[in-house]
Amino acid sequence: MVLDWAAPWFAPVAEAGRAVQAARAAGLSLPEALNAAAPGPLRAVPQAELPEGVAYEAFIGETGRVPTRENLHDGFNGLIWHRFPLAKRRLNRLQAEAIAAQGVGAVRGPLRDAITLFDENAALLQAPPALWDALRARDWQRLFVSERALWSGARLVLFGHALLEKLAQPYKSITAHVFTEAVPGALGTDLAAWDGWLAERLRPEALACKPFTPLPVLGVPGWWPPNESADFYADAQVFRAPRRA
Template sequence: MAIHWSAPWFAGVAEAGRAVQAAQAQGLPLPEALNRHAPGPLRAVSQSALPDGQAYEAFIAATASVPTRENLHDLFNGLIWHRFPDSKRQLNRLQAQAIAADGVGAVRGPLRDAITLFDENAALLRAPEPLWRALRARDWAELFVAQRGAWACARLLPFGHALLEKLAQPYKSITAHVFALPVPESLGDDLAAWDAWLATQLDAARLRAKPFTPLPVLGVPGWWDGNADPAFYADAAVFRPPRAA
């Protein structure tokens, strides 16, 4: 599948993504392409290396290897391992600890559910406080229309690999779970610093509380041509009002 790496939501992974896809086009399997062109702290291996019955997260923690299938989902997972190595290792550490303590079980439980949600669909936001206030209030008109100019000083960065996979074929209702802690302004656009900061914020107590706020990402100014018209945000099926108390 052709991926439009120039899209703003791919900015954090585009360079490595192009290199990995070029290597795949030359015949390299995805795990080898990732290891060569987007190396992370752990080695990507074929999905066949995961023994039947062993939990994926426990295998990663035990072997320092990430089972990888030949699909977009795992391509983006590998790219996030490359871009956010410390944070991905922390999420895996928490998953493995929970599995060791409680077993796999029929359901993940609140902590593992929250970790999985973060891993699959989270986004990080560095933004001025007026944007954060509007986002927390789900005041879409304020966030995207009245405060539109403030987005020039903001950056939204997808972290979840399932979120990136959806954005490979974008549609209006794609919604990220924005991590409720603002990325410090002092970090600027240094994504290695973002990773180091994020890894220190990911702990079991915080994640159990599900510290997320929803954001329909194609509402971000500059991310979608249609959102230049304020009427774009009148779609209440996508830009949902806050729940009644």
């Protein structure tokens, strides 16, 4: 698949993504390409190195190796390890500790569910208070139409690797789970600083409460040409009103 690395949703991983793509074109496997072109704190290894019956997260925690399949999903996972190494290690440690304490059962439980959701589908938002108010209220018209100009001072960064995989072939209803702690404006655009800030906030007691709010990402101004029309946001199947208590 040819990826549009110039798409705004890929911006945080685009440079590394292009390098990995070039390494693969030169004949390297995906784990080799990640280690060479976008190294994270741990080493990517072929999926076959994961022993049968051993939990993926526990294996990573014990060995410092990340089993990696030859697919887009695991490719984006490797790119996020490269971009957010501290936060990824924190999430993996929390998963491994929960597995060690509870075992691998048919039901993950609220903490492991939340960790998985964060890892696969989370996004981080740095934005003015008015946008946060509208997002938390799921007031899509205010968020995307009446307060549209405020997005010039906002930044949405996608963390979930499954979310990035979906956006390889974008469609209107793709929805992120935005972490409900606002990224401080003082961090600016330095994603290494974002990583350190995030790692400190990934606490079990906070994650177990599922601190997320949904955001249809292709509604973000400047991200997708169709949303230049206000009618784009009239689709109630995508831009849903909040559930009544």
